[in-house]
Amino acid sequence: MLRRTPMKRPTRAEAAERKAEKKAKRKESQAKLKPDTLARQKHQAKWEKVCEDLARKVCLSVGSCEAAGWEWNGKVYSCSDRLEWAHVKSRRHISIKYDPENATCLCNTHHKFFTQHPDQWFKFIETKYPGRWDSLNEKLNGRKLFMDFELIATGLYEILALKGL
Secondary structure, X not given: OOOOOOOOOOOHHHHHHHHHHHHHHHHHHHHHOOXXXXXXXXXXXXXXXXXXXXXXXXXXXXXXXXXXOOEEOOEEOOOOOOEEEEEOOOOOOOOOOOOHHHEEEEEHHHHHHHHHOHHXXXXXXXXXXXXXXXXXXXXXXOOOOOOXXXXXXXXXXXXXXXXXX
């Protein structure tokens, strides 16, 4: 029967050397990227955050829950004070995430209710905004691979200006 020899632990110096090698490799791989790639990624993230803030502001400018009075099984859910930005289609669809047509202002209570009852969400959207679901699906089919967040932000600023905000 063969006996296994215990694995030798690296010394502190060897561990530090290996760590330095990994760090050097990482720097080398980042240097292979175009010089402006990291700066462009940071710039993109900044504008995405701006778009998120503006789209939320546009949505909440409605000022009240758009599902107030919605009835389900004979029960009407009363609205809470807290308003939230709800998406008609999921946020994961980046091409329509900031589209005002994809936004609905809901109170916390109705947002939770519709999250738990997607069939009622579809029914609500089709009742309150006929054709919106299909319109968003068409936009998704013609989606872009690259999002120009600066252009989106400009459009959202214009909407806020028209609303006087």
